[in-house]
Amino acid sequence: MKKTLLSSTGLLLAVLLFLGFNILSAAGFRSTRMDLTESRLFTLSQGTVNLLEKLEEPVTLRLFFSKKLASDFGTLTAYAQRVQELLEQYASRSKGRITLEVIDPQPYTDEEDKAVGFGLRGVPVSSGGEMLYFGLVGTNSTDQEEVLPFLQESKEDSLEYDVTRMVYTLSHPKKRVVGLLTKLPMEGNPMARFTGGGEGSEPWYIVEAMRQLFDVKTVAPNAETIDAGIDVLMIAHPQGLSPATLYAIDQFVMRGGKVLAFVDPFCESQPVPQDPSNPMAGMMANKSSDLGPLLGAWGLQLSAEDVAGDHTCAIRVGYGGVPVDYVVYLGLRGDKGCFAKEDFATSKLELVNLATVGILEKKEGATTTVTPIFQTTEDSMRVSRASIQFGPDPAKLLESFVSGQKRLPVAVRVTGPAQSAFPDGKPKAPPAEDGEKPPEEPAGDSLRESPEINVIVVADCDMLQDNFWTRTQNIFGQRIPAEIANNGNFVINALDNLSGSNDLISLRSRGRFNRPFERVAEIRREADTRYGKKVTELEAKLKDAEDRINALEGSKESGASTLAWSPEQLKEIESFREERDKTRKELRAIKHDRDKDIESLGGLLKFVNILMIPLLLILVAVGLALVRLSRAKSAASVAGARS
Secondary structure (H helix, E strand, O other): OHHHHHHHHHHHHHHHHHHHHHHHHHHHOOOOOOOOOOOOOOOOOHHHHHHHHOOOOOEEEEEEEOOOHHHHOOOHHHHHHHHHHHHHHHHHHOOOOEEEEEEOOOOOOHHHHHHHHOOOOOEEOOOOOOEEOEEEEEEEOOOOEEEEOOOOHHHHHHHHHHHHHHHHHHHOOOOOEEEEEEOOOOOOOOOHHHHOOOOOOOOOHHHHHHHHHOEEEEOOOOOOOOOOOOOEEEEEOOOOOOHHHHHHHHHHHHOOOEEEEEOEOOOOOOOOOOOOOOOOHHHHOOOOEOOOHHHHHOOEEEOOOEEEEEOOOEEEEEEOOEEEEEEEEEEEEHHHOOEOOOOOOOOOOOEEEEEOOOOEEEOOOOOOEEEEEEEOOOOEEEEEOHHHHOOOOHHHHHHOOOOOOOOOEEEEEEEEEEEOOOOOOOOOOOOOOOOOOOOOOOOOOOOOEEEEEEEEEEOOOHHHOHHHOEEEEEEOOEEEEEEOOOHHHHHHHHHHHHOOOHHHHOOOOOOOOOOOOHHHHHHHHHHHHHHHHHHHHHHHHHHHHHHHHHHHHHOOOOOOOHHHOOHHHHHHHHHHHHHHHHHHHHHHHHHHHHHHHHHHHHHHHHHHHHHHHHHHHHHHHHHHHHHHHHHHHHHHHHHHHHO
């Protein structure tokens, strides 16, 4: 009796301890987190943590979420809870620099007016005009605003990057500076207004897009220094740069500067002066560009004699009055795996058009990390540059195409430690024209290595030219570009990404919170294989029966009595109805059998989660209590024996 009482008391104590632990943990350990997910989905990346710890400008984040209206939208409420928890981590890790406000903008309230005023995008949820809002607004001490109009669950893999970018932009309100060094007429001809304009007088659309978001400064192609105030240096078609200019670029990178470079083995957008005395001047002209020793120092090598061909992504052109797939004009597509999904410069791209693009490969022995961000499909091959330089024949290229069954990298991101391309310091200036030796310059503080560089190199310059990604519309004398590809988006994304801090650049796409049940999917596939054919046969039989019934019933004039049907017709209709009902029962039985394994698995998971785990915890607690009780009895027995 006493032993039973002790056991019951111990069980009751274990239950009370279990309930008490849950209550105390909910109240006292609310901010304590343990992330056991495979991809650390509930933990901020180290880059975000570093950025938050260095914040100097106070930032206010306002999360607008129509909680009541979202109750009928499936997983949206759960996703909003995860977003709020993520933002709470931002606030807690910022040492008080980030203030979080959660606002429920109910219809026809001041809060809804605020949401509209900030530019959030509402979604209509009723015929009465009620709008659901789910967006994020960030402001700083100078009332600068950054807005995410609607937080889509489909874009949750980039949520942390979007929020961290917002915080970084608000804490660094100054417009970021992009230096543009190019030998292409990208900035147009400012003197054209005095000469009547004409082709090439206007800036390329990509430059106009850059100027809307960045402070764009021209860097002369013969510059011997790169201004330290430039956040990103964009280089396009660096043909024949002097050693002094290459050295300036090298030192800019060694100092931590970021570079977006476009080189090309055959730049079709390069203007070539006409020579009446030499009709072959255009074909013979050198249209290639590279960065000399810099590519090698960054761990890259550009194929000088080959361009990338791709049958799957070939752009169709007119040749001899017939449309032909031109295998060296590429329309790279996201659904073909041509873009790096984990890199925020390329993760959202769908189509990028390129022409006669080069092939970039990692140099043997390189210390840097080279990550392809553009690549062809496996249906690709190397095409000799000579075959396109002297009068290309798209039909012949297509006919001679042989797939190498290998993806070819055509744009890469280079990160990690790198050595200077000029280990001996600044190159000596060439002798003057009069043969006089130039004066010796001091060696200065030439940097010979960098612990971390971040450079993006694209082996094509033509992708920047208007014709490859826009179509121009002239509306009331204004040039309006209509985009047909994401070339411009890529350039803006890359510049935006590179102009941030190293911590921001280090962020990559996260996994998704809602992951598929792989075992359930496997069970469904097995069931479809087992029952699929029978289900298809029964569904066809059911449709045939219903069609015959409809045909017989529709054969009589509208409104006619069933008494007008003959006994044979009534019997036939009844027979088809019986066959229909029987077929429906068979279909229900098969679908029940098909879903039985899934329901069993679901029941097992519910049992484990709802009952089994708490029961195991209770048993462990009871076991520990009994062990302690047994030890206490043993100690009492020993003490009694000694006395």
